[in-house]
Amino acid sequence: xxxxxxxxxxxxxxxxxxxxxxxxxxxxxxxxxxxxxxxxxxxxxxxxxxxxxxxxxxxxxxxxxxxxxxxxxxxxxxxxxxxxxxxxxxxxxxxxxxxxxxxxxxxxxxxxxxxxxxxxxxxxxxxxxxxxxxxxxxxxxxxxxxxxxxxxxxxxxxxxxxxxxxxxxxxxxxxxxxxxxxxxxxxxxxxxxxxxxxxxxxxxxxxxxxxxxxxxxxxxxxxxxxxxxxxxxxxxxxxxxxxxxxxxxxxxx
Amino acid sequence: xxxxxxxxxxxxxxxxxxxxxxxxxxxxxxxxxxxxxxxxxxxxxxxxxxxxxxxxxxxxxxxxxxxxxxxxxxxxxxxxxxxxxxxxxxxxxxxxxxxxxxxxxxxxxxxxxxxxxxxxxxxxxxxxxxxxxxxxxxxxxxxxxxxxxxxxxxxxxxxxxxxxxxxxxxxxxxxxxxxxxxxxxxxxxxxxxxxxxxxxxxxxxxxxxxxxxxxxxxxxxxxxxxxxxxxxxxxxxxxxxxxxxxxxxxxxxxxxxxxxxxxxxxxxxxxxxxxxxxxxxxxxxxxxxxxxxxxxxxxxxxxxxxxxxxxxxxxxxxxxxxxxxxxxxxxxxxxxxxxxxxxxxxxxxxxxxxxxxxxxxxxxxxxxxxxxxxxxxxxxxxxxxxxxxxxxxxxxxxxxxxxxxxxxxxxxxxxxxxxxxxxxxxxxxxxxxxxxxxxxxxxxxxxxxxxxxxxxxxxxxxxxxxxxxxxxxxxxxxxxxxxxxxxxxxxxxxxxxxxxxxxxxxxxxxxxxxxxxxxxxxxxxxxxxxxxxxxxxxxxxxxxxxxxxxxxxxxxxxxxxxxxxxxxxxxxxxxxxxxxxxxxxxxxxxx
Numbered sequence: 001x002x003x004x005x006x007x008x009x010x011x012x013x014x015x016x017x018x019x020x021x022x023x024x025x026x027x028x029x030x031x032x033x034x035x036x037x038x039x040x041x042x043x044x045x046x047x048x049x050x051x052x053x054x055x056x057x058x059x060x061x062x063x064x065x066x067x068x069x070x071x072x073x074x075x076x077x078x079x080x081x082x083x084x085x086x087x088x089x090x091x092x093x094x095x096x097x098x099x100x101x102x103x104x105x106x107x108x109x110x111x112x113x114x115x116x117x118x119x120x121x122x123x124x125x126x127x128x129x130x131x132x133x134x135x136x137x138x139x140x141x142x143x144x145x146x147x148x149x150x151x152x153x154x155x156x157x158x159x160x161x162x163x164x165x166x167x168x169x170x171x172x173x174x175x176x177x178x179x180x181x182x183x184x185x186x187x188x189x190x191x192x193x194x195x196x197x198x199x200x201x202x203x204x205x206x207x208x209x210x211x212x213x214x215x216x217x218x219x220x221x222x223x224x225x226x227x228x229x230x231x232x233x234x235x236x237x238x239x240x241x242x243x244x245x246x247x248x249x250x251x252x253x
Numbered sequence: 254x255x256x257x258x259x260x261x262x263x264x265x266x267x268x269x270x271x272x273x274x275x276x277x278x279x280x281x282x283x284x285x286x287x288x289x290x291x292x293x294x295x296x297x298x299x300x301x302x303x304x305x306x307x308x309x310x311x312x313x314x315x316x317x318x319x320x321x322x323x324x325x326x327x328x329x330x331x332x333x334x335x336x337x338x339x340x341x342x343x344x345x346x347x348x349x350x351x352x353x354x355x356x357x358x359x360x361x362x363x364x365x366x367x368x369x370x371x372x373x374x375x376x377x378x379x380x381x382x383x384x385x386x387x388x389x390x391x392x393x394x395x396x397x398x399x400x401x402x403x404x405x406x407x408x409x410x411x412x413x414x415x416x417x418x419x420x421x422x423x424x425x426x427x428x429x430x431x432x433x434x435x436x437x438x439x440x441x442x443x444x445x446x447x448x449x450x451x452x453x454x455x456x457x458x459x460x461x462x463x464x465x466x467x468x469x470x471x472x473x474x475x476x477x478x479x480x481x482x483x484x485x486x487x488x489x490x491x492x493x494x495x496x497x498x499x500x501x502x503x504x505x506x507x508x509x510x511x512x513x514x515x516x517x518x519x520x521x522x523x524x525x526x527x528x529x530x531x532x533x534x535x536x537x538x539x540x541x542x543x544x545x546x547x548x549x550x551x552x553x554x555x556x557x558x559x560x561x562x563x564x565x566x567x568x569x570x571x572x573x574x575x576x577x578x579x580x581x582x583x584x585x586x587x588x589x590x591x592x593x594x595x596x597x598x599x600x601x602x603x604x605x606x607x608x609x610x611x612x613x614x615x616x617x618x619x620x621x622x623x624x625x626x627x628x629x630x631x632x633x634x635x636x637x638x639x640x641x642x643x644x645x646x647x648x649x650x651x652x653x654x655x656x657x658x659x660x661x662x663x664x665x666x667x668x669x670x671x672x673x674x675x676x677x678x679x680x681x682x683x684x685x686x687x688x689x690x691x692x693x694x695x696x697x698x699x700x701x702x703x704x705x706x707x708x709x710x711x712x713x714x715x716x717x718x719x720x721x722x723x724x725x726x727x728x729x730x731x732x733x734x735x736x737x738x739x740x741x742x743x744x745x746x747x748x749x750x751x752x753x754x755x756x757x758x759x760x761x762x763x764x765x766x767x768x769x770x771x772x773x774x775x776x777x778x779x780x781x782x783x784x785x786x787x788x789x790x791x792x793x794x795x796x797x798x799x800x801x802x803x804x805x806x807x808x809x810x811x812x813x814x815x816x817x818x819x820x821x822x823x824x825x826x827x828x829x830x831x832x833x834x835x836x837x838x839x840x841x842x843x844x
Contacts, residue, residue, distance in 0.1 A: 158378035186376065192334055194358075194374030244376050245409060245421025 022130065025049045029119040029135045033088045041084055041094075042123060042131050052076070053134025055085075055122050064114045064144030066221045071098070071122040071134070073106035074229075079126040080106040087138075087219055089118035091145055092187055094217035100228075104203065104212040105174060109227035112219050113144040113187070149193070151184045151222050162248030164238055171229070177203075177252060178227040179238060187218030198242045203228060206235040282346060282394040284441055288523055294794040297345045298394050300436040301673065302791065305585040306520035308675035308750050310792045314799040315836045316754030317770050320778045322840040323801065327367030331355070331806060331829030338808025339829045340671075341391040342436070342748060342789035345802075351413070353389040353436075354829060355808065357403040359411060364795060367833060371416030375403045382704065383432045384452040385810035388787075390518070390671070391436035393444065395464045402433025402446055408462060420467040424448060428704050430455050435518030440528065440558045443470055447515030451533035451578070454510035454707035459519070459530055459554075459561060473561035475532045476511035477502055477548045483560050492560055495549065502546040510701045511543075512536030513550035517580035517671050524585070524596060525613055527564060528556040531580035531600070539696040539709030540574030541649035541656075547572055551579035553600060555615060565615030569602045570639065574646045575629055575694065576665035576710075577604040582673050585612055588681065588731060599730050601674055601685045603667030606633060609730050621733035623726060624668040624687055626717055629661050647694045647710070655695050655711070662691035664714045666744070666810060673789055675751040680771050682727045682736055684757045686745040689717045689724060690818065714816030722818065725749070725759055727774060737774030743821050746809050748789025750801075758801065760786020762811070762825055766803050766832065784828030798841075802833045 024047055027034055038044060052075035061067045073080055083106060085095040090113070100106050106124065117139045124132045151157045166179035181198065188195035195218065203212040212228060230236070240248040280286075282298050290299040294312050302308050315323060331339060331354040338355040345351075350364045357375035362368065381387075381404045393400040398419060399411045405427040410419045424446060425431035430453020437446040444464040448457060457475035462468065471483040471492065478499025482489040499508050512535050519530030535543060535550035551570040554563055570577040583600045598612035605627040609618045617637030629646070630639035648657035666688065674685045692714045699709030716722050723741030728734070747760035756777070757769040762785035768778040785807030792801045806829035812822055 152379075158380070184376075188374075194376050196376030243418060245418035 022046045022048065027135070029137045031088060031119045037086065037088060037093070037121065041086060045131055046129070047123065047131035047133050050132035050134060053122055053124050053132050055120055055134040055136040057120055057136055057138045059139060061114045061138055061140035061144065064140045064142055065147055065150070066111050067114050067138065067144070069110055069112050069120065071108045073122070073124040073132070073134070076106055076124060076126055076132065081125040081127060083108065083122055083124050085120070085122040087112065087114060087118045087120050090115050090219050091189060092218050095219045096217065097215040099213040101210055101212055103231045105229040105231065107229045109225070111221040111225045113221055114138060114140045114142070115145040116140055116142040145187060145219070146189050148190050149184045149186060149222050151182070157184065162240060162246060164248065164250035164252070166238070166250065166252040168253050174229045174231045176227055176229055177236060178225070179252060180223055180225050181240060182223055183242065185218060185220055185222040185224060196242065196244055198224060198240050200241040202239045204237045204239060211236065280347070281396045287395070287439055296347070297343070297791050297793055300342055300391050300393070300438060300518070301520055301582070302750070304438070304440065304521040304523065306582050306673065307584055307586065307678070308673060308748070308789070309677055310750065310752040312752055312792055312794055312799050313754040314794065314841055315752070315756070315792065315801070317756055317777055319836060319841060320754070320756060320768050323768070323778055323834050323836050325780070326800065326833045326835045328833070329362050329367045329369065329831040331831070336784070336806055336829035337827040338386045338388040338787070339804040339806030340388040340787045340809060341804055343791055343802050343804070343831065344392055344394055345791070345793050346394055348795065349413070350802065351392050351394060351399050352804065352831065353391055353401050355387045355389065355806070357389060359392060359399060359401055359416065361399070361413070361416060362831065364800070364833070373411055373416045373418070375407070375409065377403065378405055378427065381405050381427055381432060382430045382450070382453060383434065384449065386808050386813055388809055389434055393437045393439050395439040395444065398464060400437050400439070400444055400464065402435065402437060404432045404434070406431040406433050406448060408433070408437065408444070408446055408467065410464065410467060422462065422467040422469070424460055425455070425458070429453065430704055434516060438518065438521065439464055440521045443558060445519070445528065445558070447518050447530060449514050449516030451512035451514040451516065451536055452706055452708060453704060454512060454536040454701050455514060456509070456511060457514035457532055459515050459556065461558070461561060471561040473556060473563065475513045475515055475549050475554065476508055478508040481561055492562065495563065502548045504544055507543045510536055510707065511547065511550065513552070515580065517582065520582060520584070521558065522585040522598070522612055526558065527612065528558050529583040529585065529598060529612070530554050530556065531578070531583060533578040533580050534573055534576045537699045537707045537709035538574070538576055539699060540572055540646065541696060542699070542709060545572060551577055553579060553583045553610070553615070555612070567608070567610055567615045567617065567637065569606065569608060570604050575604070575661055577602065577667065579603070580671070581669060583610070584674065584676050586676050586730070590731070597730070599676070599683060601669045601683070601687065603663065603669065604629065604639070605663045605668035607685070607728060607730070607733070608637060619733065623685055623728055623735070624663060624689055626662040626689065626691065628691070647696045650696050650698050655697055658693050658695035660691055660693055662717060663688070664690040664692040665694070665712055666690065666714060666814060670746065670810070672746055673748045675749040675757065677751040677757070677771050679753060679755070681729065681731070682771070683730055684749045684751055684771070685726045685728050686747065686749055686759055687724050687726055688722050688744040690722055690744065691715050691717055692816070712816070714814065714818050716818055716821070722821070723761065725769070727771070739769060739774055739776065743825070744811055744818060746811055747786045750790040750792060752792055758790045760788065760790065760803055760805070762786070762807060762822055764805065766790065780832070780834070782830060782832050784830065785825050798835050798838050800833060800835045802831065805830045805832055
């Protein structure tokens with residue numbers, strides 16, 4: 001809902017005049033849900049199906065609880081306001097609301113849960129108020145959202161909540177920050193286990209400048225894996241909050 | 254029966270609800286709301302219907318003459334597999350009811366329809382250590398937040414409209430045996446909580462937090478020898494050792510694991526500006542390991558709410574050897590004697606004695622037994638200290654694995670346990686939910702191990718009578734006389750409510766919510782809720798009608814520790830429900 005309000009505030013007025021004239025093009029994946037999600041996630045705002053938003057996922061989910069997903073909107077570098085991702089046929093479809101700010105490229109790697117074969121979407125809002133929707137399909141045997149957590153079967157898991165493993169890997173003109181956060185990411189769909197998931201993360205620089213902001217949802221896998229591409233050097237901090245109010249603060253090279 | 258006096262509030266409440274419906278912004282809970290509760294009959298914003306915990310409602314639309322017309326308005330399920338052990342008192346603010354369920358859950362429900370507005374489930378670790386079931390006794394409200402304590406000893410603040418976590422603080426380490434089961438309270442802008450864990454050798458403490466952000470403001474340990482602190486700008490400043498120094502009433506290092514957990518929370522008296530908290534048993538149970546009075550175990554404490562300083566204490570069971578926690582609520586009330594107003598406070602202790610104290614200084618005014626059988630003491634001396642019957646203290650084990658066993662009454666679950674009594678300002682009587690039972694108890698050797706039970710005792714609980722354990726009693730705190738009693742087959746474990754309508758409400762493990770004539774004890778109404786009633790009933794006014802709500806859901810300590818008593822209760826079924834009753838408008842006029 002708040003996405004929609006933001007959208008109205010930020011984007012509706014300037015685009016209203018020529019909204020009708022934008023041709024979204026053909027949906028590259030077969031979907032029975034697009035109209036629903038266009039309304040629910042994007043508030044019926046103007047959009048285009050755009051193959052410049054690359055959504056990379058394996059053709060088949062070998063492990064439906066840990067499906068690697070890469071969202072690449074670097075074609076819109078400098079223009080991106082936010083990136084929303086969802087899995088259309090998941091019972092809890094939302095994956096992430098990613099806002100790359102200073103020095104962070106519009107690229108994100110994340111692992112997700114898949115309940116069944118589904119279209120995946122990443123909608124990139126650019127500064128001109130238009131959503132660019134990247135799409136892909138993933139096949140799956142299924143059950144990734146309702147399978148019990150692996151973490152919880154390990155004794156003492158509570159002691160490790162919020163522990164962050166991470167490192168920086170230099171590329172040519174940027175470096176890739178990869179992290180894994182210990183957290184069960186319980187989505188509330190396993191009987192008797194309430195929702196318990198990281199819902200907010202911030203990446204900050206050593207001088208406390210906000211580099212990126214993420215809202216996370218329970219479609220993200222347990223022990224979330226995240227990767228960001230960052231321009232420039234310097235230590236980073238990852239600040240994490242879960243829906244139980246636990247806060248974690250990790251320094252990463 | 255006609256009641257012209259009712260007209261005005263009736264119209265006023267209609268007006269109020271019309272204002273609410275027209276979209277007027279709803280007010281946040283203020284310090285004034287809390288201190289004046291339950292003056293505004295449309296809301297209940299304190300645990301205890303007022304900070305003094307009298308559980309007296311000034312409402313009389315519903316009264317002893319028309320209570321037979323009280324009928325269910327709606328019911329709400331605590332759902333799923335987590336039905337058992339519902340012990341909370343609901344709160345009502347702006348037509349929304351807030352309460353906790355077992356397993357550290359919080360619910361917000363539309364008070365008119367029973368429709369669920371939101372639910373918060375704390376994610377508990379696997380190794381929580383509640384001694385006595387997964388219960389919780391309710392929320393506190395302040396500003397736009399709803400507060401409660403969790404079984405893993407956290408204090409959590411939720412947004413009242415969404416149920417989302419605003420902040421969460423670890424009050425103590427659950428791996429040491431700490432948990433929180435009582436409702437916190439907010440006094441003068443401070444959120445105050447106790448902790449549970451006396452069965453694990455924790456060190457009891459009372460802590461105050463900033464309700465806005467969860468910053469710790471002060472902490473007061475309840476065991477002699479431990480330093481208290483106040484916090485300024487995040488820095489801990491020493492504020493005096495509880496009891497002055499270690500070792501005065503404890504031998505050796507035992508004070509380091511002394512228990513005395515204030516697990517039932519507390520109340521507040523605005524007239525003396527004192528927090529009134531009770532403390533639990535000293536650890537371990539085996540009293541031969543800790544000669545001395547073991548302060549401040551099994552005591553009532555009066556604290557300065559600004560910094561947690563102990564202003565006075567009264568120890569009901571010094572050198573407790575029977576698990577006679579002194580946690581039971583100390584209820585402030587005033588009475589006149591010889592033309593002088595006495596600021597008193599009363600408590601019905603686990604140990605079987607009813608105490609009346611001077612709440613300005615903690616001095617003993619009078620005390621008397623409120624159950625039929627007390628064997629551990631022969632009476633109280635002029636200061637209220639028990640005169641022990643030494644034969645009733647279980648023997649030291651010595652080199653044997655087990656010391657000599659003795660039969661003692663009351664049982665360790667107490668002549669009265671956690672379930673709060675009520676004080677009726679019109680009758681001047683306390684309505685005390687009590688139990689008649691005894692126990693065989695013996696001591697064993699024990700060494701402290703972090704997070705493990707630290708008892709050093711064995712026990713089995715026994716009913717004293719074939720036909721009843723529970724007794725709801727009306728007690729005159731001035732004369733010590735029992736004015737009436739109502740027996741119940743199973744042990745009573747639910748809170749009591751009394752009203753200006755000459756009514757007393759309480760529930761039974763058999764599942765009945767019952768109403769009694771406050772003056773005579775005649776049972777005037779009952780309703781079968783489907784499962785044992787352990788909650789504390791409340792009453793309030795909405796749209797000109799008087800409502801009554803209570804949680805139902807059998808569980809709590811009795812089925813876990815029940816000994817021979819277990820036979821009486823083993824067939825009681827679980828079923829977690831919130832029941833709401835009302836007296837329909839057109840039936841008020843009829844009587």
